Amino acid sequence: MADGRGTATAGGENLLFLTDEQLRQGIEAMFFAYRGFTADPDRILSDMAYGRAHHRAIHFINRAPGTTVNNLLNILGVTKQSLNRVLRTLIEDGLVESRVGKTDKRERHLYLTEDGHALEGRLSDAQRARMRAAFRDAGPEAVAGFRTVLEAMMDTEMHRTYQRLKESGA
Amino acid sequence: MADGRGTATAGGENLLFLTDEQLRQGIEAMFFAYRGFTADPDRILSDMAYGRAHHRAIHFINRAPGTTVNNLLNILGVTKQSLNRVLRTLIEDGLVESRVGKTDKRERHLYLTEDGHALEGRLSDAQRARMRAAFRDAGPEAVAGFRTVLEAMMDTEMHRTYQRLKESGA
DNA sequence: TTGGAATGTCAACAAGGCTGACTTAAACTG
DNA sequence: CAGTTTAAGTCAGCCTTGTTGACATTCCAA
Structure with a gap:
């Protein structure tokens, strides 16, 4: 059953690629690729005292400088307590700067310092470098397909939050 | 600079998709898609006392029934102490069965029980379901491209181990 | 002006990675 | 056969990163 070939649909559309086995292979490809x-x-x-959470924070602060803690929370999808711990070490170590908001003093706006950059x-x-190598090996057509599938797979809620932010923030 | 358009190469090959900004967008797409x-x-x-680590173990035991602990370690890329903790709870809860090897009695072969399945x-x-929806939305061409890029991005070492296993085990 | 909502911080705990040291049993090898 | 290597499992302890709960500060609207 896991190896069934499926059939073309009534409309003549080719849906062979939706076979159970094809889907499972897609799932595994996603797992191994995310590893890489x-x-x-x-x-x-x-080598440092940091982990993947620090990387994510640094990445998005770089992409949306001046963003608030709350914005970052929505993008990253973790609790504020969890983010705060990461943020605190980054600020202590002088990689991130936190400035009190001008219009709303409850907010903290985040920026990378020189060291952070x-x-x-x-x-x-x-x-x-790895992404470039993969893209080059695969070619432009494959990259377009890659983007299309990933976009269809995203948590649209979270991603839309990010898009909104980038547009307003830039 | 982050928004540069790039240029076609001397050979006429279109390398617009290797722009710094394109690569960053690919990275973010990967992050948000993995979330979804x-x-x-x-x-x-x-809702249960399990996490993603249990899911991974269950997935690969299902895909390669009778695999050994050592094989699973290589596929998952974690330490045996870490895997063992997960495996122990799964066996105690009756989701996974561990059988002593016939030819080599040092080995333990892993199978899903009925509950495990x-x-x-x-x-x-x-x-x-989510993968199917994404594939259907994107279409067969995009799916082919998706697979091509993911394969180029994988940790080839780990993936090759898995392929070898599936061939020999099946 | 006062009470609720929003923002961010501190404390404590759990899951799941990690290293290191060790045991047991079985297989291999000189 | 003796000694070494290999597969698996265990115990102890650490780190990162997720969680909930309690709390301070600030803003805003009734």
Whole structure:
């Protein structure tokens, strides 16, 4: 049953790629690829007292400078207590700066310091290098397909929050 | 600079998709998509005393029944202490069965019990449903591209171990 | 102006990674 | 056959990163 071939639909549309086995292979591809995707930054971070959570925070602060803690919470999808711990160490270590909001003093706006940018660059370079290699190997058509599927797979809620932020923040 | 358009290469090959900004967008797409990818099983598991680690173990035991502990370690890329903790609870709860090897009695071969298959089905159904929806929305061409890019991004070492196992085990 | 909502912080706990040291049993090898 | 290697499991302890609960500060609207 796991190896069934499926059949073409009434409309003549080819749905062979929705076979149970094809879907399972997609799931496994996602698992192994995500491994590869995070491997390089993880290696860099393991030498310091940081982990993947710090990487994510640094990445999105770089992408949306001046964003608030609450915004970051929505993007990352973790509790504020969890994010706060990561943020606190980054601020203590001088990689992130937290400025009290001008109009609303409850808010804290987040920025990378010079050191923060330096680390962001190291992590980003490693990850982009692998992404670039994968994209080059696969070719433009495959990359377009890759993007299309990933977008259909996303948690749309969270992603939309991020899009909104980038537009308003930039 | 982050918004540069890039240029076609000397050979006329279109490398616009290797722009720094394109790569960053690919990285973020991967992050948000992986979130969506794990969201449904995570929700199911959070009601029990299990987590993502249990899901991974159950998934691969189902895919390669009779696999040994050592094989599973190589596929999952964790330490045996970490896997053992997960495996122990699954065996105690009667979801996984561990049989002493016939030719090599040092080995333990792992199988899902009836209950194990039941849980595997629930988790798998949820994850496949989302994957199916994404694949259907994106279409066959996009799915092919998706697979191509993911394969280029994988940790080839770990994936090759898995492929070898599936071939020999089946 | 006062009470509720929003924002961020502190404390404590759990899951699931990790290393290191060790035991048991079985298989291999000189 | 003796000694070594390999597979699996265990115990102890650590780290990161998720969780909930309690709390302080600030804003805003009734």
